[in-house]
Amino acid sequence: MKIAFALMENHHRSCVDEHFGRCDWYCIYDTKSKKSKYIENPNRYAEEGAGCTSAELLIEQGVETTVAGRFGSKVVEIFKKNNIQMIVPDDKNKTMEDLIKSIKN
Amino acid sequence: MSPRTKKIRSIQRRPNFAGFKPYGSQSASASEIPLNFEEYEAIKLCDYEILTHKEASAIMNVSRPTFTRIYESARRKIAKAFVEGGVISFEVGKSIVNTLWFTCNSCKITFSVTENNLHICPFCQSANTTENK
Numbered sequence: 001m002k003i004a005f006a007l008m009e010n011h012h013r014s015c016v017d018e019h020f021g022r023c024d025w026y027c028i029y030d031t032k033s034k035k036s037k038y039i040e041n042p043n044r045y046a047e048e049g050a051g052c053t054s055a056e057l058l059i060e061q062g063v064e065t066t067v068a069g070r071f072g073s074k075v076v077e078i079f080k081k082n083n084i085q086m087i088v089p090d091d092k093n094k095t096m097e098d099l100i101k102s103i104k105n
Numbered sequence: 106m107s108p109r110t111k112k113i114r115s116i117q118r119r120p121n122f123a124g125f126k127p128y129g130s131q132s133a134s135a136s137e138i139p140l141n142f143e144e145y146e147a148i149k150l151c152d153y154e155i156l157t158h159k160e161a162s163a164i165m166n167v168s169r170p171t172f173t174r175i176y177e178s179a180r181r182k183i184a185k186a187f188v189e190g191g192v193i194s195f196e197v198g199k200s201i202v203n204t205l206w207f208t209c210n211s212c213k214i215t216f217s218v219t220e221n222n223l224h225i226c227p228f229c230q231s232a233n234t235t236e237n238k
Contacts, residue, residue, distance in 0.1 A: 048155070065227055072154050073117050073149075073150055073154055073156070073161075073164050074154075074156075074160075074164070076117050076204055076217075077164065079217075080204060080217075080219075083219045084219065085216060085217055085218075085219045085227055086216065086217040087214050087215070087216045087217075087227065087228075088214065088215040088216070089213070089214045089215075090208070090213040090214060090215060091213055099214075099228070102212045102228045102229055103228045103229070104228070104229050104230050
């Protein structure tokens with residue numbers, strides 16, 4: 001399963017960003033190979049539609065699950081249509097590393 | 106003749122708190138103003154996510170004029186609470202939550218439900234989850 005994290009910085013200890021569309025980095029983590037790939041968000045300063053363009057970018061990468069602090073309404077519609085799961089961590093100080101540790105197969 | 110029944114408005118996620126209280130108020134007799142979830146959603150879509158009324162009405166599954174009415178009513182209620190120092194309490198209204206959200210009780214994450222997974226936590230695979238109502 002490929003999981004996309006919306007992050008503030010491009011390393012494992014970064015916190016999950018509050019906003020899906022306007023985060024600085026995305027990390028695509030593969031639970032099978034345990035490899036992660038960082039993508040800089042090209043739409044973070046876009047006037048509008050940042051979330052939608054990023055959502056399409058992640059769908060192209062084959063992501064099945066996404067993690068962010070909040071998802072915009074249009075993004076929720078896109079992800080629901082494509083059957084992609086959204087996850088919101090309740091604790092805002094959790095890092096990506098903490099979240100990955102809680103994954104069990 | 107009875108009035109026309111209201112179309113069900115769909116909302117994305119309910120607020121995870123119960124309302125708002127003014128601060129520093131001397132009088133205990135603050136009036137309580139009920140704000141429907143659909144009114145909360147209208148304010149969220151229009152003023153937080155900066156969508157147009159047309160886009161927002163499509164998301165909430167109502168017509169554009171109906172959306173404008175909901176939004177108008179929301180703004181008036183908020184203004185009333187603001188000026189009179191009233192308490193805003195959220196209530197259900199005529200809405201359903203369009204996306205199902207569950208919270209895992211062991212790893213404290215909230216997740217949406219897709220077709221091929223049911224109420225099982227995607228991270229720890231625990232079935233100890235509660236629906237966000």
